[in-house]
Ligand SMILES: Nc1ncnc2c1ncn2[C@@H]1O[C@H](COP(=O)(O)OP(=O)(O)O)[C@@H](O)[C@H]1O
Ligand code: SF4
């Protein structure tokens with residue numbers, strides 16, 4: 001089912017010479033006594049230097065699991081990766097030795113999470129936690145690492161960084177804590193930054209500031225940014241491309257404007273229709289009728305068919321192929337051409 | 343911080359007063375003649391009884407007796423036992439032994455208990471985890487005097503690996519078996535506490551972050567998760583050490599350890615009120631100090647606690 005995509009992805013295209021990340025046919029399962037949950041079912045995605053890729057989808061669609069698989073921080077077991085490749089600058093992370101992989105983690109590919117308070121260690125000063133990156137990856141001594149920590153806290157606009165370097169996470173506001181997470185993530189100048197719903201837990205006013213900071217840092221360091229969100233407003237502001245996920249697969253992939261103007265998948269259309277105005281930031285997507293699929297018993301054929309108004313017999317029996325709808329625009333739907341024309 | 347310590351010290355005063363008064367009142371409220379049996383088979387002569395009652399202020403009302411007693415205690419005088427030895431000197435010597443026994447117990451508790459807890463947490467649901475769960479349940483369920491007697495019999499008397507009882511000035515080696523017995527229950531509780539606590543911490547978000555930073559598993563577990571797990575563990579150990587010092591009565595009895603527990607035990611049998619009150623007062627003080635140390639340590643371990 002991925003052959004068409006693979007051959008296309010291997011062909012260099014203008015402006016895509018600086019490929020950082022390429023995920024191919026990734027599968028992730030969670031094994032438990034109740035059975036096997038098929039969380040990720042053949043995800044393909046790619047990311048270039050300086051690019052912002054938004055990954056959009058309802059809660060439970062597999063966004064975080066995809067990100068954690070790329071980072072290599074899934075608990076295995078219960079997670080199993082039976083198939084797939086995660087190429088970072090051409091090297092497969094999944095077949096690397098643990099030691100090599102650890103050198104990539106945090107230093108080359110970094111990640112920030114939704115809840116900064118619980119994501120920071122409560123018993124260590126924030127400066128210590130940032131400095132740890134330099135101490136462990138670069139072997140810096142205590143005072144040099146601390147100086148770096150202060151520099152980074154200043155970089156992410158934490159007021160009085162020098163005085164607050166020894167403060168603890170609980171002594172900061174939510175927005176400041178997420179800035180500290182960001183400082184820690186960009187500490188070693190990573191090539192890829194994955195932000196998993198970085199502003200969902202924040203006040204609306206603070207959300208915009210944190211997104212601006214991410215945008216700024218991305219431009220400054222020329223990072224590839226994967227922004228996981230279910231907030232369509234955020235996406236429109238900062239993303240170059242969007243991947244829409246459903247049931248552990250990517251349903252549609254397109255440039256932002258293209259996707260908003262010509263959605264080529266019934267699920268994407270549902271998402272766009274569920275929000276009356278694009279500037280309604282922080283709005284949850286839940287207007288599509290029906291429930292996300294059970295990972296234990298994935299529907300046959302197209303995972304979206306139980307909720308799709310366009311569904312036909314073929315949708316119930318066969319997984320839809322990826323249909324090219326234009327430059328960098330693909331949709332995994334049997335009727336993509338009809339859907340995109342409306 | 344030092345302000346907090348001072349406040350806590352001041353708070354200790356009413357606790358000490360209350361507890362010692364209670365013990366004093368209880369001991370002296372015991373029915374029977376305090377001079378009974380003090381003069382061999384015969385009843386004591388009226389002159390002796392009068393002297394005795396005067397020495398111990400027994401003719402005063404109870405609160406006044408207590409205040410006079412307290413006055414002596416503050417001056418470092420805990421009185422004399424019925425055999426005429428100063429209780430303070432006897433206690434000082436015996437506390438040394440009990441403290442030594444407590445340290446042995448604590449070392450077992452911390453080393454074995456923490457290790458078992460950590461290993462179980464790292465292999466949740468595995469063989470080692472189940473082994474720890476079952477064996478600690480055994481230790482907790484069986485009373486100390488049964489464990490103590492059994493180990494004394496099998497390891498001490500039959501196998502001859504350890505001395506079955508200890509000498510008057512016990513060596514560290516002699517205290518190994520009693521120390522293990524004394525610490526065994528706490529060891530089991532500590533192993534379980536560590537297992538649960540570290541297990542919870544290992545699935546915390548900040549541990550995921552630590553992995554995402556590219557830290558080694560050893561560092562993630564040994565620094566990030568373990569440091570958080572130490573908060574309740576240190577609390578437990580601290581309170582427990584206070585309790586170990588006072589709770590060694592059974593163990594000291596079994597192995598004939600000349601410690602504070604044995605002293606109290608004998609004093610109760612001999613109806614030696616002075617010794618009981620003096621010793622328990624000292625134990626209460628030790629326990630309160632241990633608690634204070636734990637509370638101060640707690641603030642250091644968990645920066646979210648503030649003592650301002
Ligand atoms: N450790 C786990 N064990 C079992 N199932 C999991 C685990 N982590 C995630 N999942 C399942 O994988 C699916 C995808 O989760 P996730 O990637 O977190 O979704 P989201 O798109 O909201 O980030 C969910 O249905 C979730 O229940
Ligand atoms: S393949 Fe069929 S069921 Fe799936 S989205 Fe397209 S039309 Fe709907």
Ligand SMILES: [Mg+2]
Nearest residue numbers: 063064065196
């Ligand atoms: Mg998520």
